[in-house]
Amino acid sequence: xxxxxxxxxxGFLGSELLPRVLARDAGLHARCLVQPKFAALARRRAEELxxxxxxxxxxxxxxxxxxTVHGLGLPAGALDEVVEIFHxxxxxxxxxxxHPAFRVNVDGTRNVLDAxxxxxxxxxxxxxxxxxxxxxxxxSVTERDLAxxxxxxxxxxxxxxxxxxxxxxxxxxxxxxxxxxxxxxxxDSTTGETQKYDGPYTVIRxxxxxxxxxxxxxxxxxxxxxxxxxxxxxxxxxxxxLSAASASRGKVYQLADPSPPSIxxxxxxxxxxxxxxxxxxxxxxxxxxxxxxxxxxxxxxxGIPSAAVDxxxxxxxxxxxxxxxxxxxxxxxxxxxxxxxxxxxxFVQAHxxxxxxxxx
Numbered sequence: 001x002x003x004x005x006x007x008x009x010x011g012f013l014g015s016e017l018l019p020r021v022l023a024r025d026a027g028l029h030a031r032c033l034v035q036p037k038f039a040a041l042a043r044r045r046a047e048e049l050x051x052x053x054x055x056x057x058x059x060x061x062x063x064x065x066x067x068t069v070h071g072l073g074l075p076a077g078a079l080d081e082v083v084e085i086f087h088x089x090x091x092x093x094x095x096x097x098x099h100p101a102f103r104v105n106v107d108g109t110r111n112v113l114d115a116x117x118x119x120x121x122x123x124x125x126x127x128x129x130x131x132x133x134x135x136x137x138x139x140s141v142t143e144r145d146l147a148x149x150x151x152x153x154x155x156x157x158x159x160x161x162x163x164x165x166x167x168x169x170x171x172x173x174x175x176x177x178x179x180x181x182x183x184x185x186x187x188d189s190t191t192g193e194t195q196k197y198d199g200p201y202t203v204i205r206x207x208x209x210x211x212x213x214x215x216x217x218x219x220x221x222x223x224x225x226x227x228x229x230x231x232x233x234x235x236x237x238x239x240x241x242l243s244a245a246s247a248s249r250g251k252v253y254q255l256a257d258p259s260p261p262s263i264x265x266x267x268x269x270x271x272x273x274x275x276x277x278x279x280x281x282x283x284x285x286x287x288x289x290x291x292x293x294x295x296x297x298x299x300x301x302x303g304i305p306s307a308a309v310d311x312x313x314x315x316x317x318x319x320x321x322x323x324x325x326x327x328x329x330x331x332x333x334x335x336x337x338x339x340x341x342x343x344x345x346x347f348v349q350a351h352x353x354x355x356x357x358x359x360x
Contacts, residue, residue, distance in 0.1 A: 002121075003081040006032045007067055007112060008088025010045035012185070012195045013128065013236060017086065019049055020240035022059055031082070033065040033072055033089070067108035072115050082119045086126045086243075087112045090160065094198075094307035098155045105159035106166070113170050116177075125167070125177040126243045131228065131256050131318050133161040133181065138315035143181070143252045143322045153310040171250060178248045182235045183256035183318060184311070189231035189340035192347030196355050199311075200229055200266075202304040204348050207274045214276040219285045220313035222263040227311060228256050228318060230334055237332045238323065248326060256318040257334045263312055269338055273345040285313055 004021055008014040009032040022028050034042040042062050050056045065073035067089050091104045109127075116125045134141045135152035146168060152158040164179060171177050186201070187194030197205060207214045238255050242248045261269065271278040283291075289306040292299050299305065327333070 001029045001081055002027060002083045003029045003031050005079070005082045005085045005115075006030055006088070007086070007108075008090070008128070009034060009062075010038065010042045011088060012232065013239075014086070014088045015045050015049070016232060016236045017088070017239060018060070019053055019056060020236065021084075021086065021243070022056060024244055026055065029059050029061065029081075031061045031063055031078065033067065033074070034062050035066060036064045039064055067111055068103050070111055070114065072111055074115075079115060079119045081121065083121050083123045084126065084243075085112065085116055085119070085122070085124075086128075088128045090128075090163075091156065094154050094156050095305050096155055098158075101155040101159040102162075105156075106162045109163035109166055113166060113175070116170075116175060123176060124243070124249060125175060126239065127164070127167050127177060127179050128239070129164040129167075129179050129181045129252075130157075130160045131181045131183045131254055131316075132157045133164050134316045134318075135161060136315065139317065140319050141254075141316045142319040143254050146252075154307050168252075176249055178243060178250070179252040180235075180239050180242070181252065181254045181256070181318075183228035183230055183254075183260075185235055186229050186231055187344050187347055188233045189335050189343065190233065192340070192343035192345075194232070194344075194347065194354070197348065199308065200227065200270075201344075201348065202302075202308055203267075204270060204274065204345055206302050206304060207270060207276050207278065208345075208348065210276065212276055214271075214274070214278050216267060216278045216280055217283045217288055218263065218267070218280045218312070219283055219288050219309060220263075222267070222280070222312075225263050225313050226260040226317070227263060227266050227314070228260040229337060230255060230257055231340060234332065234334050238327060241330050241332055242323075242326060245326065251322060251326070253323040253326070254318045254320045255323055256320050257337075258318075258320045258324065259336075260317075261337055266337070269341045270345070273342045285309065 046060045091101050116122055135157050136150040137148050184199045235255050267278050289309050292306040
Protein backbone atom coordinates (compact mmCIF):
# COMPACT_ATOMS: atom_id res chain seq x y z
CA UNK A 1 0.00 0.00 0.00
CA UNK A 2 1.37 3.43 -0.96
CA UNK A 3 2.47 5.11 2.27
CA UNK A 4 3.18 8.70 3.27
CA UNK A 5 5.66 9.06 6.13
CA UNK A 6 4.99 12.02 8.45
CA UNK A 7 7.28 13.55 11.03
CA UNK A 8 5.93 16.30 13.26
CA UNK A 9 2.57 14.70 14.04
CA UNK A 10 0.67 15.63 16.26
CA GLY A 11 2.17 19.11 15.95
CA PHE A 12 0.53 22.40 15.03
CA LEU A 13 0.85 22.05 11.25
CA GLY A 14 1.05 18.27 10.94
CA SER A 15 -2.30 17.63 12.62
CA GLU A 16 -4.10 19.72 10.00
CA LEU A 17 -1.97 18.76 7.01
CA LEU A 18 -2.28 14.99 7.43
CA PRO A 19 -5.99 14.66 6.49
CA ARG A 20 -5.55 16.99 3.53
CA VAL A 21 -2.76 14.83 2.13
CA LEU A 22 -4.76 11.63 2.59
CA ALA A 23 -7.75 13.26 0.89
CA ARG A 24 -5.79 13.20 -2.39
CA ASP A 25 -6.17 9.44 -2.82
CA ALA A 26 -8.34 6.94 -0.93
CA GLY A 27 -5.58 4.36 -1.37
CA LEU A 28 -2.97 6.36 0.54
CA HIS A 29 -1.86 5.25 4.01
CA ALA A 30 -0.11 7.50 6.54
CA ARG A 31 2.66 6.31 8.85
CA CYS A 32 3.34 8.94 11.53
CA LEU A 33 6.67 8.84 13.32
CA VAL A 34 5.89 9.80 16.93
CA GLN A 35 8.18 10.31 19.90
CA PRO A 36 7.18 7.91 22.72
CA LYS A 37 6.45 10.82 25.09
CA PHE A 38 3.87 12.19 22.63
CA ALA A 39 2.30 8.81 21.84
CA ALA A 40 -0.81 9.36 23.97
CA LEU A 41 -1.40 12.85 22.49
CA ALA A 42 -0.86 11.47 18.99
CA ARG A 43 -3.44 8.73 19.60
CA ARG A 44 -5.99 11.28 20.78
CA ARG A 45 -5.39 13.50 17.73
CA ALA A 46 -5.61 10.53 15.36
CA GLU A 47 -8.88 9.44 17.01
CA GLU A 48 -10.26 12.99 16.69
CA LEU A 49 -9.34 13.08 13.01
CA UNK A 50 -10.96 9.73 12.20
CA UNK A 51 -14.04 10.62 14.26
CA UNK A 52 -14.57 13.78 12.19
CA UNK A 53 -13.65 12.09 8.90
CA UNK A 54 -14.66 8.45 8.64
CA UNK A 55 -12.74 8.17 5.38
CA UNK A 56 -9.53 8.19 7.42
CA UNK A 57 -10.45 5.10 9.43
CA UNK A 58 -7.69 2.49 9.26
CA UNK A 59 -5.43 4.76 7.22
CA UNK A 60 -3.42 6.47 9.97
CA UNK A 61 -0.72 4.39 11.64
CA UNK A 62 1.32 5.68 14.58
CA UNK A 63 4.83 4.33 14.91
CA UNK A 64 7.09 5.25 17.79
CA UNK A 65 10.50 6.46 16.66
CA UNK A 66 12.97 9.34 16.82
CA UNK A 67 14.42 11.46 14.03
CA THR A 68 17.62 11.95 16.03
CA VAL A 69 18.40 8.23 15.63
CA HIS A 70 19.89 6.88 12.42
CA GLY A 71 17.16 4.87 10.74
CA LEU A 72 14.57 6.91 12.69
CA GLY A 73 14.02 3.99 15.04
CA LEU A 74 11.76 2.34 12.46
CA PRO A 75 11.45 -1.44 12.13
CA ALA A 76 12.87 -3.25 9.11
CA GLY A 77 10.76 -2.83 6.01
CA ALA A 78 8.97 0.28 7.29
CA LEU A 79 10.24 2.35 4.34
CA ASP A 80 9.50 -0.18 1.58
CA GLU A 81 6.10 1.26 0.61
CA VAL A 82 6.87 4.92 1.35
CA VAL A 83 6.21 7.10 -1.70
CA GLU A 84 6.33 10.50 0.01
CA ILE A 85 7.83 11.99 3.18
CA PHE A 86 6.57 15.10 4.94
CA HIS A 87 9.29 16.27 7.31
CA UNK A 88 7.83 18.82 9.72
CA UNK A 89 9.46 17.77 13.01
CA UNK A 90 11.78 20.41 14.48
CA UNK A 91 12.47 22.39 17.62
CA UNK A 92 10.46 25.56 16.99
CA UNK A 93 11.86 27.65 19.85
CA UNK A 94 13.73 30.94 19.53
CA UNK A 95 15.43 30.42 22.89
CA UNK A 96 16.52 26.81 22.30
CA UNK A 97 20.13 25.98 23.35
CA UNK A 98 22.54 25.09 20.57
CA HIS A 99 23.09 21.38 21.28
CA PRO A 100 19.46 20.19 21.27
CA ALA A 101 18.71 22.48 18.32
CA PHE A 102 21.46 20.86 16.25
CA ARG A 103 20.52 17.36 17.39
CA VAL A 104 16.89 17.72 16.33
CA ASN A 105 16.92 20.23 13.49
CA VAL A 106 20.18 19.32 11.75
CA ASP A 107 21.01 15.74 12.72
CA GLY A 108 17.32 14.86 12.59
CA THR A 109 16.98 16.24 9.08
CA ARG A 110 20.12 14.39 7.99
CA ASN A 111 18.60 11.15 9.28
CA VAL A 112 15.35 11.84 7.43
CA LEU A 113 17.34 12.50 4.25
CA ASP A 114 19.16 9.18 4.70
CA ALA A 115 15.82 7.46 5.20
CA UNK A 116 14.53 9.11 2.03
CA UNK A 117 17.51 7.74 0.13
CA UNK A 118 16.60 4.27 1.41
CA UNK A 119 12.99 4.42 0.14
CA UNK A 120 12.84 2.38 -3.10
CA UNK A 121 9.52 3.97 -4.17
CA UNK A 122 10.09 7.57 -3.05
CA UNK A 123 8.48 10.18 -5.29
CA UNK A 124 9.01 13.30 -3.17
CA UNK A 125 10.34 14.69 0.09
CA UNK A 126 8.29 17.64 1.35
CA UNK A 127 10.42 19.65 3.78
CA UNK A 128 9.16 22.47 6.01
CA UNK A 129 11.89 25.05 6.63
CA UNK A 130 11.36 28.68 7.66
CA UNK A 131 11.77 32.12 6.14
CA UNK A 132 14.16 32.87 8.99
CA UNK A 133 16.99 30.85 7.46
CA UNK A 134 17.75 34.39 6.24
CA UNK A 135 19.18 35.17 9.69
CA UNK A 136 20.43 38.73 9.88
CA UNK A 137 20.27 39.35 6.13
CA UNK A 138 18.77 42.72 5.25
CA UNK A 139 16.62 43.72 2.32
CA SER A 140 14.70 41.50 -0.08
CA VAL A 141 15.21 37.74 0.26
CA THR A 142 14.01 35.65 -2.67
CA GLU A 143 13.01 32.01 -2.79
CA ARG A 144 16.26 31.25 -4.61
CA ASP A 145 18.39 32.73 -1.81
CA LEU A 146 19.94 30.65 0.95
CA ALA A 147 23.72 30.91 1.38
CA UNK A 148 24.87 33.94 3.35
CA UNK A 149 27.40 34.98 5.97
CA UNK A 150 25.24 37.54 7.79
CA UNK A 151 24.90 35.51 10.97
CA UNK A 152 21.80 34.57 12.94
CA UNK A 153 19.70 35.93 15.77
CA UNK A 154 19.47 32.57 17.55
CA UNK A 155 20.20 28.85 17.31
CA UNK A 156 16.76 28.12 15.87
CA UNK A 157 17.55 30.19 12.78
CA UNK A 158 21.06 28.79 12.50
CA UNK A 159 20.00 25.16 12.74
CA UNK A 160 17.10 25.51 10.33
CA UNK A 161 19.55 27.15 7.90
CA UNK A 162 21.97 24.24 8.24
CA UNK A 163 19.14 21.75 7.83
CA UNK A 164 17.84 23.41 4.67
CA UNK A 165 21.39 23.53 3.35
CA UNK A 166 21.52 19.72 3.72
CA UNK A 167 18.20 19.33 1.90
CA UNK A 168 19.26 21.57 -0.98
CA UNK A 169 22.55 19.69 -1.25
CA UNK A 170 20.66 16.40 -1.65
CA UNK A 171 18.31 18.03 -4.15
CA UNK A 172 21.29 18.99 -6.29
CA UNK A 173 22.33 15.33 -6.08
CA UNK A 174 18.97 14.22 -7.50
CA UNK A 175 16.64 13.94 -4.49
CA UNK A 176 13.08 14.83 -5.56
CA UNK A 177 12.06 17.42 -2.98
CA UNK A 178 10.17 20.64 -2.33
CA UNK A 179 10.95 23.16 0.41
CA UNK A 180 8.42 25.38 2.20
CA UNK A 181 9.47 28.43 4.21
CA UNK A 182 6.63 29.81 6.34
CA UNK A 183 7.09 33.12 8.12
CA UNK A 184 5.67 33.49 11.67
CA UNK A 185 2.69 31.13 11.85
CA UNK A 186 -0.26 32.12 14.02
CA UNK A 187 -3.62 30.46 14.62
CA ASP A 188 -6.40 29.61 12.22
CA SER A 189 -7.84 32.67 10.49
CA THR A 190 -11.42 31.39 10.78
CA THR A 191 -11.42 29.99 14.33
CA GLY A 192 -8.34 31.59 15.91
CA GLU A 193 -7.29 28.13 17.14
CA THR A 194 -3.63 27.56 18.01
CA GLN A 195 -1.64 25.11 20.13
CA LYS A 196 0.77 27.45 21.91
CA TYR A 197 1.28 31.11 22.68
CA ASP A 198 4.56 32.40 21.28
CA GLY A 199 5.57 35.13 18.82
CA PRO A 200 2.80 37.76 18.48
CA TYR A 201 0.81 36.01 21.19
CA THR A 202 3.26 37.24 23.82
CA VAL A 203 2.29 40.81 22.89
CA ILE A 204 -1.43 39.95 22.87
CA ARG A 205 -1.20 38.42 26.35
CA UNK A 206 0.83 41.37 27.67
CA UNK A 207 -1.77 43.84 26.43
CA UNK A 208 -4.61 41.78 27.91
CA UNK A 209 -2.90 41.80 31.32
CA UNK A 210 -3.20 45.56 31.48
CA UNK A 211 -6.22 47.87 31.92
CA UNK A 212 -7.59 49.93 29.06
CA UNK A 213 -4.33 51.93 28.74
CA UNK A 214 -1.54 49.43 28.03
CA UNK A 215 2.17 50.25 28.12
CA UNK A 216 4.13 48.67 25.27
CA UNK A 217 7.93 49.10 24.98
CA UNK A 218 8.94 49.39 21.31
CA UNK A 219 12.29 49.19 19.57
CA UNK A 220 13.58 50.60 16.31
CA UNK A 221 11.57 52.46 13.70
CA UNK A 222 8.07 51.08 14.12
CA UNK A 223 6.95 52.67 10.85
CA UNK A 224 9.71 51.07 8.78
CA UNK A 225 9.99 47.59 10.28
CA UNK A 226 7.40 44.88 9.67
CA UNK A 227 6.32 41.61 11.28
CA UNK A 228 5.42 38.92 8.78
CA UNK A 229 2.68 36.63 10.09
CA UNK A 230 0.54 34.07 8.28
CA UNK A 231 -2.34 31.96 9.66
CA UNK A 232 -2.07 28.20 9.96
CA UNK A 233 -4.89 27.49 7.52
CA UNK A 234 -3.07 29.39 4.75
CA UNK A 235 0.19 27.49 5.36
CA UNK A 236 -1.54 24.10 5.48
CA UNK A 237 -3.64 24.79 2.39
CA UNK A 238 -0.60 26.03 0.46
CA UNK A 239 1.54 23.00 1.34
CA UNK A 240 -1.31 20.59 0.59
CA UNK A 241 -1.86 22.19 -2.82
CA LEU A 242 1.77 22.64 -3.83
CA SER A 243 2.90 19.22 -2.62
CA ALA A 244 0.38 17.59 -4.95
CA ALA A 245 1.63 19.51 -8.01
CA SER A 246 4.32 17.98 -10.19
CA ALA A 247 5.52 21.48 -11.11
CA SER A 248 6.57 22.14 -7.51
CA ARG A 249 9.31 19.51 -7.53
CA GLY A 250 12.73 21.09 -6.98
CA LYS A 251 11.31 24.45 -5.87
CA VAL A 252 11.45 26.56 -2.71
CA TYR A 253 8.37 28.46 -1.60
CA GLN A 254 8.26 31.33 0.87
CA LEU A 255 4.84 31.12 2.49
CA ALA A 256 4.79 34.66 3.78
CA ASP A 257 2.65 37.77 3.58
CA PRO A 258 3.73 39.75 0.50
CA SER A 259 2.48 42.94 2.22
CA PRO A 260 3.20 42.53 5.93
CA PRO A 261 2.03 45.21 8.36
CA SER A 262 4.46 47.66 9.90
CA ILE A 263 5.01 47.33 13.64
CA UNK A 264 2.97 50.52 14.06
CA UNK A 265 0.09 49.02 12.10
CA UNK A 266 0.40 45.74 13.99
CA UNK A 267 0.13 47.53 17.33
CA UNK A 268 -2.88 49.51 16.10
CA UNK A 269 -4.60 46.28 15.08
CA UNK A 270 -3.82 44.62 18.42
CA UNK A 271 -4.96 47.71 20.30
CA UNK A 272 -8.31 47.61 18.53
CA UNK A 273 -8.70 43.83 18.93
CA UNK A 274 -7.88 43.89 22.65
CA UNK A 275 -9.81 47.07 23.39
CA UNK A 276 -6.71 48.81 24.69
CA UNK A 277 -5.12 52.17 24.07
CA UNK A 278 -1.45 51.31 23.57
CA UNK A 279 1.10 53.72 25.00
CA UNK A 280 4.35 53.15 23.11
CA UNK A 281 7.59 53.54 25.12
CA UNK A 282 10.64 53.68 22.78
CA UNK A 283 13.71 51.77 23.99
CA UNK A 284 17.06 50.86 22.38
CA UNK A 285 17.10 47.20 21.35
CA UNK A 286 19.94 46.27 23.71
CA UNK A 287 18.24 47.96 26.65
CA UNK A 288 14.97 46.13 26.00
CA UNK A 289 16.66 42.73 25.72
CA UNK A 290 18.91 43.30 28.72
CA UNK A 291 15.97 44.33 30.87
CA UNK A 292 14.10 41.14 29.99
CA UNK A 293 17.11 38.91 30.64
CA UNK A 294 18.67 40.58 33.68
CA UNK A 295 16.20 42.75 35.55
CA UNK A 296 14.39 40.58 38.09
CA UNK A 297 10.70 40.21 37.40
CA UNK A 298 10.56 41.78 33.93
CA UNK A 299 10.21 38.52 31.99
CA UNK A 300 7.89 37.03 34.61
CA UNK A 301 5.56 40.03 34.36
CA UNK A 302 5.67 40.65 30.60
CA GLY A 303 6.10 37.10 29.33
CA ILE A 304 7.97 38.33 26.23
CA PRO A 305 11.30 36.47 25.74
CA SER A 306 14.25 38.60 24.71
CA ALA A 307 14.79 36.42 21.61
CA ALA A 308 11.41 37.57 20.29
CA VAL A 309 12.36 41.26 20.43
CA ASP A 310 14.73 40.90 17.46
CA UNK A 311 11.75 40.22 15.19
CA UNK A 312 10.35 43.68 15.79
CA UNK A 313 13.41 45.12 14.03
CA UNK A 314 13.82 42.27 11.54
CA UNK A 315 15.84 43.49 8.54
CA UNK A 316 14.57 41.13 5.82
CA UNK A 317 11.55 41.24 3.55
CA UNK A 318 10.44 38.03 1.87
CA UNK A 319 9.77 37.80 -1.84
CA UNK A 320 6.95 35.30 -2.50
CA UNK A 321 6.84 35.48 -6.30
CA UNK A 322 7.21 31.75 -6.90
CA UNK A 323 4.64 30.81 -4.26
CA UNK A 324 2.14 33.32 -5.64
CA UNK A 325 2.69 32.13 -9.20
CA UNK A 326 2.19 28.45 -8.39
CA UNK A 327 -0.80 29.11 -6.12
CA UNK A 328 -2.48 31.28 -8.77
CA UNK A 329 -5.95 30.02 -9.59
CA UNK A 330 -6.17 27.87 -6.46
CA UNK A 331 -7.93 30.49 -4.38
CA UNK A 332 -5.22 30.14 -1.72
CA UNK A 333 -3.92 33.55 -0.69
CA UNK A 334 -2.66 35.16 2.51
CA UNK A 335 -5.55 36.90 4.27
CA UNK A 336 -4.71 40.36 5.66
CA UNK A 337 -4.07 40.34 9.39
CA UNK A 338 -6.86 42.84 10.02
CA UNK A 339 -9.39 40.29 8.72
CA UNK A 340 -8.68 37.76 11.48
CA UNK A 341 -6.70 39.41 14.30
CA UNK A 342 -9.80 39.69 16.50
CA UNK A 343 -10.31 35.91 16.24
CA UNK A 344 -6.76 35.37 17.49
CA UNK A 345 -7.45 37.60 20.50
CA UNK A 346 -10.83 35.99 21.16
CA PHE A 347 -9.18 32.57 21.23
CA VAL A 348 -6.55 33.74 23.71
CA GLN A 349 -9.24 35.15 25.98
CA ALA A 350 -11.26 31.94 25.77
CA HIS A 351 -8.23 29.68 26.33
CA UNK A 352 -5.90 31.51 28.75
CA UNK A 353 -3.97 28.44 29.91
CA UNK A 354 -2.38 27.15 26.71
CA UNK A 355 1.42 26.74 26.98
CA UNK A 356 4.01 29.02 25.43
CA UNK A 357 6.59 26.25 25.00
CA UNK A 358 7.11 24.26 21.81
CA UNK A 359 6.74 20.48 21.67
CA UNK A 360 10.22 19.03 22.21
